[in-house]
Amino acid sequence: MARPQPSQNTEREACPCGGLSFEDCCARYLERGDIAPTAEALMRSRYTAFVRQNAPYLLDTWAAHTRPATLDFNDAPQWLGLQVKAHLQRDDTHAEVEFVARFKVGGRAHRLHERSRFERDGDGRWRYIDGDLFD
Numbered sequence: 759m760a761r762p763q764p765s766q767n768t769e770r771e772a773c774p775c776g777g778l779s780f781e782d783c784c785a786r787y788l789e790r791g792d793i794a795p796t797a798e799a800l801m802r803s804r805y806t807a808f809v810r811q812n813a814p815y816l817l818d819t820w821a822a823h824t825r826p827a828t829l830d831f832n833d834a835p836q837w838l839g840l841q842v843k844a845h846l847q848r849d850d851t852h853a854e855v856e857f858v859a860r861f862k863v864g865g866r867a868h869r870l871h872e873r874s875r876f877e878r879d880g881d882g883r884w885r886y887i888d889g890d891l892f893d
């Protein structure tokens with residue numbers, strides 16, 4: 759028997775945030791350096807970055823005054839999906855995004871229901887500040 763070949767999957771990989779294809783969705787922010795035009799687009803790209811464990815992107819899109827010094831994924835849950843519930847544009851530089859993210863830890867499924875706050879800095883980029891949890 760020949761060794762199994764890596765699968766030649768010609769179908770495009772779905773985007774973790776719910777987009778049809780990663781290439782056409784969050785890759786433009788995570789890999790091509792585009793600026794997310796809205797807080798919702800940024801929030802989706804950050805969810806995707808959590809799924810893909812892209813710490814540099816997450817730190818780069820975190821407000822300087824709330825950003826952790828480092829980020830590791832040692833206890834990272836298994837993310838199952840994202841649902842954006844609301845996008846509230848407060849003014850030109852402040853917005854909130856309410857979402858539910860589903861994840862699994864130790865075989866049990868959970869939901870994270872959060873309203874996140876974002877601000878747009880002088881460089882035109884939206885960044886995550888913090889969030890309130892619902893329960």
Ligand SMILES: [Zn+2]
Nearest residue numbers: 773775783784
């Ligand atoms: Zn996406």
